[in-house]
Amino acid sequence: MKKVQTGQVIEFYSNSCLVKTESGKLNCLAIKNIVVGDYVEVEIIQDSKKHLGNIIKVKNRSSVLSKKNGNKDKLFAANITHVGILVTPEPKTSSEFIDKWILKAIFSGIEPFIINNKIDIDSDQEYLDKLAIYKDINIKIISCSAKFGENLEVLQQFLESKCVLFVGNSGAGKSTVSSKVIGQKLKTNELSNNQGVHTTSVSSLYELPNNIKIIDSPGMRDIELVEYSKGKIINGFVEILESSESCKYNDCNHINNDGCNVYKDLMNGVISKSRYNNFIKFRDN
Numbered sequence: 153m154k155k156v157q158t159g160q161v162i163e164f165y166s167n168s169c170l171v172k173t174e175s176g177k178l179n180c181l182a183i184k185n186i187v188v189g190d191y192v193e194v195e196i197i198q199d200s201k202k203h204l205g206n207i208i209k210v211k212n213r214s215s216v217l218s219k220k221n222g223n224k225d226k227l228f229a230a231n232i233t234h235v236g237i238l239v240t241p242e243p244k245t246s247s248e249f250i251d252k253w254i255l256k257a258i259f260s261g262i263e264p265f266i267i268n269n270k271i272d273i274d275s276d277q278e279y280l281d282k283l284a285i286y287k288d289i290n291i292k293i294i295s296c297s298a299k300f301g302e303n304l305e306v307l308q309q310f311l312e313s314k315c316v317l318f319v320g321n322s323g324a325g326k327s328t329v330s331s332k333v334i335g336q337k338l339k340t341n342e343l344s345n346n347q348g349v350h351t352t353s354v355s356s357l358y359e360l361p362n363n364i365k366i367i368d369s370p371g372m373r374d375i376e377l378v379e380y381s382k383g384k385i386i387n388g389f390v391e392i393l394e395s396s397e398s399c400k401y402n403d404c405n406h407i408n409n410d411g412c413n414v415y416k417d418l419m420n421g422v423i424s425k426s427r428y429n430n431f432i433k434f435r436d437n
């Protein structure tokens with residue numbers, strides 16, 4: 153066995169993690185600020201029963217998902233390329249939830265897309281109008297029924313060579329989509345680590361054929377946007393940002409319509425009401 157190996161963290165417990173390298177899965181001592189998805193260098197330990205390796209280096213990340221925890225950033229997952237936002241007629245997905253995750257993805261260096269799940273159940277015009285808003289701003293939408301396996305091959309194809317995190321309200325079908333794509337049930341939250349201690353949350357990375365990677369990180373379920381400064385929120389609304397470049401005044405607040413191009417585009421229907429409302433809400437709350 154090579155003394156130093158490169159691998160990816162595929163499972164993360166409170167004080168240890170599993171690193172997948174060319175010679176297999178190595179149980180390693182977790183070090184500070186390592187998360188599932190990280191590429192690391194591991195030094196093999198010859199004489200320890202508990203841990204097979206020490207992480208000596210973390211490689212640069214292409215993206216990182218984190219959450220503010222007081223003054224600190226708590227990291228959840230690294231090197232995710234795509235966030236799949238599950239949108240369903242039942243439970244009803246709010247536009248606020250969708251816009252929050254689009255913004256979060258953009259700020260984290262990750263591409264958001266929408267999974268229109270449960271196409272087997274009835275949806276109304278309001279629901280279809282909601283989806284149309286995201287199609288208009290060039291968000292990729294994949295429609296499927298996870299439960300009945302409809303169109304899942306399209307999702308699977310799209311996910312090739314990507315590393316995805318599925319997000320959605322409770323009941324939207326994250327677990328169903330994941331297990332259908334993975335072809336097995338997900339690991340549950342209750343898992344014992346090597347010292348027999350039950351950890352309440354474990355983050356996992358599932359590697360599938362065709363180089364599909366799915367990350368399951370229970371801690372990322374609910375996010376808040378308090379961490380982003382008011383001035384930056386507009387960067388999470390690309391069409392509004394673009395429109396704002398034609399506002400008459402540099403310090404336009406996009407509310408009073410004096411020379412405001414965003415307001416004009418809102419009136420023209422170029423910018424959707426719900427996107428505009430969420431932008432103002434996220435920015436001014």
Ligand SMILES: Nc1nc2c(ncn2[C@@H]2O[C@H](COP(=O)(O)OP(=O)(O)OP(=O)(O)O)[C@@H](O)[C@H]2O)c(=O)[nH]1
Nearest residue numbers: 269270297298299300321322323324325326327328
């Ligand atoms: N009709 C229909 N039901 C679905 C579909 N996908 C999932 N469901 C059902 O929706 C319910 C919730 O699915 P889950 O996969 O457990 O949802 P989840 O997003 O993991 O929910 P939480 O774990 O609570 O966050 C289950 O009863 C599924 O069978 C679908 O495409 N169509």
Ligand SMILES: [Mg+2]
Nearest residue numbers: 325326327328
């Ligand atoms: Mg679930």
Ligand SMILES: [Zn+2]
Nearest residue numbers: 399404406412
């Ligand atoms: Zn303006």
